[in-house]
Amino acid sequence: MDQTKETPKPETKKHKLRNDLILIAALVVVLVLAGLAFWLLRGEGDSVIVEVNGNLYGTYSLAKDQTVEIRTGEGGTELNLLVIKDGKAFVESATCPGGDCTRHNPISREGESIVCLPHKVVITVKLVGGEGEKPIPDAVT
Amino acid sequence: MKKRTQKLALLGLFTAIAMVLAWVEVLLPPLFSAVPGIKLGLPNIVIIFVLYRMGVKEAAAVSLVRMVAVALLFGNPMTFAYSLAGGALSLAAMAILRRLDFFSIIGVSVAGGVLHNVGQILLAMFVLRTAKLGYYMIILAVTGTVAGIFIGLCGGLAVKRVKWS
Numbered sequence A: 001m002d003q004t005k006e007t008p009k010p011e012t013k014k015h016k017l018r019n020d021l022i023l024i025a026a027l028v029v030v031l032v033l034a035g036l037a038f039w040l041l042r043g044e045g046d047s048v049i050v051e052v053n054g055n056l057y058g059t060y061s062l063a064k065d066q067t068v069e070i071r072t073g074e075g076g077t078e079l080n081l082l083v084i085k086d087g088k089a090f091v092e093s094a095t096c097p098g099g100d101c102t103r104h105n106p107i108s109r110e111g112e113s114i115v116c117l118p119h120k121v122v123i124t125v126k127l128v129g130g131e132g133e134k135p136i137p138d139a140v141t
Numbered sequence B: 001m002k003k004r005t006q007k008l009a010l011l012g013l014f015t016a017i018a019m020v021l022a023w024v025e026v027l028l029p030p031l032f033s034a035v036p037g038i039k040l041g042l043p044n045i046v047i048i049f050v051l052y053r054m055g056v057k058e059a060a061a062v063s064l065v066r067m068v069a070v071a072l073l074f075g076n077p078m079t080f081a082y083s084l085a086g087g088a089l090s091l092a093a094m095a096i097l098r099r100l101d102f103f104s105i106i107g108v109s110v111a112g113g114v115l116h117n118v119g120q121i122l123l124a125m126f127v128l129r130t131a132k133l134g135y136y137m138i139i140l141a142v143t144g145t146v147a148g149i150f151i152g153l154c155g156g157l158a159v160k161r162v163k164w165s
């Protein structure tokens, strides 16, 4: 009690504000890292959706081995051959110049995608069977 | 005995204010509608105020009664579960940080706001299992910080200015 004059309170207002900054920075760093880790370690999807020029072309289950002809362009002359095998999807062959999409690694994780720019085809892995599209209920109130 | 009655009346009043603030917040235009869950958390001003001026138990009581009331009025068991996950983690963090006495009310408020979001996301991880939560977490970390600073400033002002006998 009588020491208050010799040893001032260690946590003055200024100190506290400095500590606040450290706390806030630490929180943001931890959460951003956790978010990144969660994104990187995300699970497998269960389907791929194919979009052509932004429009839905089809949805195909990853659980079933299948081959899908994605025909685009005038009269369906442009072709991407999508193959689903052992739960992974890849483009086996394509008529696009360059054929970059055929060299993409097989995809199976939620959010992974293969893009064929010349044909405007986007193939994306989704989690449809789960409740992946349901928003988080807004419960702050 | 009289003290006790007065305290109960005050807690009831604070609960009502917290609910009004929650309602005001719904009326405000959404800050960022692309991601659900982004809110200022105005009711947290009351929770912080009660935490600083009355104590942890009182703040928990106000928080819980408010959540139950909101769930009964507008919500369902699922939204209540999310409220509870966020509210409990948030209040626990604020109570501990306040106890430590290392941080000002702003730091305490930011931790409370951010952990409110974290509690909800942790629950969502079990329920939804979608990778989108990873990027929600990053966005909510940043917005929770900004909102927490604002709430902390308001709460600090209230703690300093509001008086009762």
Ligand SMILES: [Zn+2]
Pocket (backbone or CB within 6 Å): A094, A096, A099, A100, A101, A102, A115, A116, A117, A118, A119
């Ligand atoms: Zn291609």
